[in-house]
Amino acid sequence: MLLTADRVFSGYGKVDIVRSVSITVNEGEIVSIIGRNGVGKSTFVKTVMGLLPAHSGSIRFQEQDVTRSKANDRARQGMGYVPQGHGVFPTLTVEENLMMGTQINKKKPSMNLLTIYDYFPKLKERKRQKAGTLSGGEQAALAIGRALAGYPELLILDEPSEGIQPSIIHQISEMIRKINRELGITILFVEQHMGMIQELSERCYAMDKGVIVGEVGGEDLHNYDRLKSYLTV
Amino acid sequence: MLVKLNTENIVAVLIFLFFFVYPVLVDAYSVMNLAYFLSMVFLSLSLSLIWGYCGIFSFGQAVFFGISGYFYAVFTLNSGITTLTPLGLILGVLIGGVIAWILGYFMFYGGVNDVFVGLITLCLTLVLETFMGQTAGDQWMIGQVNLGGFNGINSIPSLQIGSFILTGNSFYYFVLLILLAVFIFLKWFEFSKLGIAVVAIRENRERTKLLGYNVPFIQSLVFAMGGALASLSGIFYVLWGNYITPSAFGLASATIPVVLVAAGGRKNVTAALLFTVLYYWFSQTLSASGSEYALIILGLVLIVAILFVPNGLIASLFHAGDQLFFREHSKSLLRKKGAKTL
Amino acid sequence: MNNRKKRKSLSLLLVFVLVLAGILSGCGKSSGSNDDSKTIKLGVLEDRSGDFSLVGIQKYHAAQLAVEEINKQGGLLGKKVQMVAPDTQSDNKRYQEMAKRLILQDKVAAIMGAFSSASREAIRPIMDQNKMLYFYNNQYEGGVADNMTFNTGAIPEHQMVPLIQYMIKKFGPRVYTIAADYNFGQISAQWVKKTVEANGGKLVNEEFIPLGVSQFSSTISRIKKAKPDVLVTLLVGQDQSSFYEQWSKSGDKSIPMASTVNMAQAYEHKRFAAPALANMYVTATFMEELDQKYPSAKKFVDKFYKKFPNDKYVGMEAESEYTGIMLWAKAVKKAKSTDTDKVIKALESGISYDGPAGPVTIDPKTHHAIRNVYLVHTDAKQKVHIDTEWKDVKPDWLSKEKNVDLTKKQEAKQYTPLK
């Protein structure tokens, strides 16, 4: 098991937004967490990443307890993160943004920028451009490329479809799948876009009001109505 | 709403009671000294009003403090008629308010906000300090009064109402009564129609505009009120020492109100009042002791206060008092002051 | 809410406020309530921190020395002298607070102190209001005519007049003045102008430098262009004293400098590496270096360093403070009382004290001091040479030109030369 979260409580300040969430992610899997706006999905993955403290519960990554370690240490250990809204550094150039990724852990091999440009040829054209001037889809590509550059074991994506035209959402899904297949990187993503969930997930956890309310896998993933019940109450 | 029973209000009532009986308890010097502290309280309250209530961070209270002080000096010394001193007081406060309004207009209608207001006002105080510092020459006469450069102006007449000169206890009570009036006004203002709009501006300026409020106008208005209060402080300071110098505009004068309001509790006028009096008393006692460690102790106290009690020393005490004695976890910012840093 | 809780909280708060009241009033009274004790209190207001501490600490130490000596010799009127000396922190506001405190609460017999003119002007009216005897023991721009104020330091008649005469005679008539842009600098510059004109010289330029300026390249370039025979520097404070180092590197060191404030006050010749202060001419009422020539000066300097071995210099303000306290003590003895009016009368009787730099006599009409003045200059290694001395220089400009006679007329103002 690559990642285990066990009865995690967390939130902003003292208030628990996430209440006793437990999930597991196996190596090589593509797992999603689905649910409506404001049910605590982002809060939970931020806690996994270490950007928010867990009030209680534990998080294990690669057989190590990382519950108390800081975000930067988790990143160095092999967690890649694509924040909600992509979160590129707007006044850094595209290349500088990517270099942020390659420098995550100097002791581990990072990915060659050329490899990343192979996956995202658009970025190569714009490598000298300020990231803030890219379109939404390009920023998403940059954010994924940046996280990829550190060669993570686990790539966490927070709503990769947000702010992107429907046509591009499909492309991004394919890209993530390709990354998973070709590089063997495990994927955990948060989503509420039905198309993306169905296209990409191998297994998904449904979340509501801070708790996991269901787990969907296999054939059920194509059960439109079942998924819809989690996304719209 | 005003008479709501909580620690802050009880302490406020007790403080004012204490202030009223104070002259009975102590000698003339101590009364004069407290009169001085109370004069400086207006300066803190002025910043509390614009920063704590409205979210405008300003180093500029010293500007109005100094300008009105100088105005009062020039006006009363020129008129030579001591019965006109109350007019000097009133005009000084008005002029301070008007200048603040003009400065506010210049800034807020131009979209200057947040830390930049602090920087503009800081520069302005330094301009005035530099300018007034070099007015020692004979060309700097206004009427019969030389602005006096770095040495400033002294022998400024005390306030005289009719034939009664306000010194000693009478001056003290005069300051105290006006302080009480201002204090009650500020307490009322918090919940007035304008006061509520002001809190809205502090919390979310852009949104308040979209509710139809002319935000720059309200900001300028509050800034002018703050200017008038700071002016009152400046004139009382002049009345206390019969003296004013450009150091009224100096970096230290500009910083002190910020320090006091931040360390006392910025959204709470009682906290600003109490902390100002305590601070002046404490720093004066240290200075009088002649200890070379006075300034070090003062510096450390400020550092520790901000580090460990970020919501303000006094405001946090009030909060603790409320929790201990009143068990009331009032829900809203409009009622629970100083609960969160802006 | 139940009533018991309310009462409990009220009583707790009452206790809190009462404690606060106790502290406030206790502090107000604790030190001031021993009027009938066996000491005479002497207030000393000197800056021991902040901008002026360089001179303030010297003066404070000199005061300690004087009071210690007086007490060693049996005190005054059978009582010990107790010094009350808050730190005024180079802050004029603080001067006012502390002056009031010394007068109203500590009930001191007299107050010594203040370094800058601004500090003096902050407290002088308070002294007048409260009829408090005040000694301003400091070199200054002159002109204060005030019944309550006595000055034992040097004023323009002592320093500026002889200095300018000497310089014009020795180096030539073209004089350039740079002065601090505040009252001391401006009034002193008026004295320079007045004296230069009276001695057939020509003032080529006068330039005023705001306090706090420490960079002088434009001033230096203007001076070099004007090519004066004499450069008068009336610069004040740590920032402005940076001028000398900068002048020595890009100025014209062949132009002699003249000053009334440098060296004797803030020992720039010892603080700055040579040749920053080389070729500087100064008139002073006292300097540490007088000990080469005058035994009384040597005695004072030795005493001072014995008590304060870590101090760096004993300058003219320290001497003035010391002499001022001694004069006051002498007057108290003569009046047999610390009563202000009686002591002033004693002081106005032409009282004199044989100080470290020769006799110092109070001029009754002006309340300033009749005293010796020394002209010194520095060589390239900043070694001090004593060139001339003038004996018993009278501070008589006020009495002669402004008709001041404090023994006859009440006054409380400052006169300036060009008005």
Add this chain to the structure above:
Amino acid sequence: MEDLLYQFMNNFAFLILSAIGLAVIFGMMKIINLAHGEFIMLGAYIATLATKAGIPLLLSILLSVVGVGIFGLIVDRLIISRLYGRTLDSVVVTWGVSLVMQQGILILFGPSLETLSTPLGSISIGGSDYSLYRILLFVTAIVLLILLYLLFTKTTFGLHSRAAMQNAEIARSMGVNTNRIYSFTFSIGAALAGLTGALYAPTMAVSPTFGGGFLMPSFVTVIVGGANPLIGPSLSGGVLGVVSTGLDATWGTFFGRLGLLVVAILVIRIMPLGFSGLVEKLSVRKSRG
């Protein structure tokens, strides 16, 4: 003309060197360091005392840089690190720090130090003497700006700190220890202040209030320059240098000083983000259009 140029060089160097430490700390961390002047003063003390102790000036200057840098690190760890993101509280706290430092130095070393002599002597151009050291200060200011530019654009630290400045949370998720970046930035800012103090120590009187004279020019330069510590100071140093040299030469020192402040007020009103804000806006427009 040489005179004016020399004066401009002097003013420029003074503005840049005053401001550079403050600019780094304010720009990168949004901390308003009112103790900046005291950091400069500390640098002057270390350099002066070390030189008096027989250490060569150059080494003493280096010692100041390291010394004040370490001091800054300690202040950061003890105090500033608890205030990241609280700009206004930092005003109060650093004011407290400045009180403690100024009085502490007074207690330790007395009201003044014996001052060093300005090294290097002077050169004569067109019959006028110019201090070589002061010309060197100008060169140092420019070299410092270049070094700073290189530090922030070419090194990993620079990249990480620019990223942390824009979005600390995301930088952390990229493996950046932002607290260490801030500490290091504060330390660099302090070290630069120390360097300024050390460089000016041989040209000025050294006392506990040494820093006071630097505070106003440093703030004005940072305000006019704007938040970006790379573009801001060099532009504002240039413009303000010209303004103050011009006013000073025509109307005297007082107007030179007043001019700085008036320019600062106008700049905030017209373009609150200062010169660097303007430049960034133009550069984005260019790369978009």
Add this chain to the structure above:
Amino acid sequence: MSKEAVLLELRHVGKYFGGLRAVDDINIKVESGDLHCLLGPNGAGKSTIFKMIMGIYKPTNGSVFFNQRNVTHLKSWDRVKLGISIKMQTPGVFGELTVYENMKIAVQHFTRHAEVKSEVSRLLELLMIRDLKDELVDNLSHGQQQWLEIGMALACKPKLLLLDEPAAGMGPEETDRTAELIRQLNQQGITILFIDHDMAFVKKLARNTTVLHLGRKFAEGTVEEIETNQQVVDIYLGKS
């Protein structure tokens, strides 16, 4: 329809950010009493148009007319006084104040002092959040905050109400309630211009629709016309 009936008109309005043309040469007319929808994929410039109508952004070129009056240079608050009001995309409520206080801030400016309380009650009733009167706004659900914000916009007594994604993040039940509310308001005579993505929601409400794409007007017409417009479908699927 007569000319007087046009309440809001944008004439050749454009907004450039640096070199980016967020909105380019847009002409829109909204008639009095209309329930009009702005459609378009993300980044089409819908929110930017709202901000220009409100005066938050100044148009780079073109003019905005309200009630035949050129308001292009008016400040936001003056436009509010003329009768334009907005609910923004991200809730702009005062999180640390209670629902009542939030409403009071909005209401007191347009209502006589004595009537503030009753007006707040009336609006809270209308929005069906009366029970939450003393709740801190931060504790409200996303949907409840949206309603509160609509209520605050209504407190300004608008003639034209701009709603930026009024049903975003709401469940179907809440969405239905919101749709019902909007229809009700429209029937009371308030002209409404809203942005939404959810075709089902739009179909329920809108009479006229303007479709934007990449900052330009792409199509306009009734909902039915738009729905069957193949080009509109294409831009949503990214084929264009």
